[in-house]
Amino acid sequence: MACGLCQLDRPLVDSHLLPAAAYKLAREPDRQNPNPIVVTPGHAGSSSRQISDEFLCRECEDRFSKRGERYVLAQCARPKGFALRDVLKTLPPLVENERFKVFDVTVSVGTPVEDYLYFAASVFWRAAARCWTLNGQTIQRLTLGPYEEQLRKYLLGELPFPHEVRLFVHVWSEERAGFTSIVPTSGRAPDGTHRHKFTIPGILFIILVGKTVATEIDAGALNSNAGSFMWLCPWSKDSLFEGMGALVMDALRARRGRRQP
Numbered sequence: 736m737a738c739g740l741c742q743l744d745r746p747l748v749d750s751h752l753l754p755a756a757a758y759k760l761a762r763e764p765d766r767q768n769p770n771p772i773v774v775t776p777g778h779a780g781s782s783s784r785q786i787s788d789e790f791l792c793r794e795c796e797d798r799f800s801k802r803g804e805r806y807v808l809a810q811c812a813r814p815k816g817f818a819l820r821d822v823l824k825t826l827p828p829l830v831e832n833e834r835f836k837v838f839d840v841t842v843s844v845g846t847p848v849e850d851y852l853y854f855a856a857s858v859f860w861r862a863a864a865r866c867w868t869l870n871g872q873t874i875q876r877l878t879l880g881p882y883e884e885q886l887r888k889y890l891l892g893e894l895p896f897p898h899e900v901r902l903f904v905h906v907w908s909e910e911r912a913g914f915t916s917i918v919p920t921s922g923r924a925p926d927g928t929h930r931h932k933f934t935i936p937g938i939l940f941i942i943l944v945g946k947t948v949a950t951e952i953d954a955g956a957l958n959s960n961a962g963s964f965m966w967l968c969p970w971s972k973d974s975l976f977e978g979m980g981a982l983v984m985d986a987l988r989a990r991r992g993r994r995q996p
């Protein structure tokens with residue numbers, strides 16, 4: 736069988752839709768949330784069963800692990816702390832209001848942007864590249880059109896991250912939100928743009944894809960033309976992008992204005 740990523744005929748190993756570490760976190764004993772949930776569309780019950788199948792070769796699994804997964808899973812919400820949020824709290828917010836804060840993490844030590852980009856790409860791509868099942872139920876397969884193949888080549892190091900995909904990283908602001916992970920799901924933004932998202936404990940990853948996102952939905956993205964941004968906001972109120980991008984653009988314009996002599 737050919738590996739889904741490198742497409743070479745190699746022995747396949749048991750591959751996960753979400754990193755095994757996310758399931759391990761879901762099982763961590765936590766007084767607030769003793770039976771955490773891994774939600775799947777059409778199956779909103781609680782389950783810590785892993786979604787996995789023979790899909791990738793050992794080399795590609797190692798590539799995923801070394802190029803983002805290990806790092807990001809160490810930075811997400813864990814029983815003993817939440818390293819990424821601690822880093823954000825040391826930074827001055829670019830935008831701040833009662834709903835959210837936006838940080839420019841471009842030069843921040845402790846937030847290697849490429850690791851987050853690679854990790855998110857690997858999960859979204861996995862959710863698009865094949866059908867996954869849990870307890871005999873098929874999980875929604877993402878439709879990424881031409882970006883699926885572009886992401887595959889990016890993950891192999893053959894292409895840069897697709898220009899027409901914008902990644903938004905929302906760090907949960909709730910102090911005690913548990914260790915929920917949610918597999919990738921798809922929806923439409925109010926303006927009709929395709930939006931896909933998933934969460935691991937403490938971090939919500941959202942991609943918007945399409946020919947216009949690089950110009951119209953660029954503000955506040957981790958791979959924005961203007962910098963690398965992360966958001967601190969309540970994940971329980973995940974109604975996004977309602978005028979938030981405009982606020983970020985205004986802040987960037989104001990910052991550029993301040994820098995001019």
Ligand SMILES: [Zn+2]
Nearest residue numbers: 738741792795
């Ligand atoms: Zn492979």
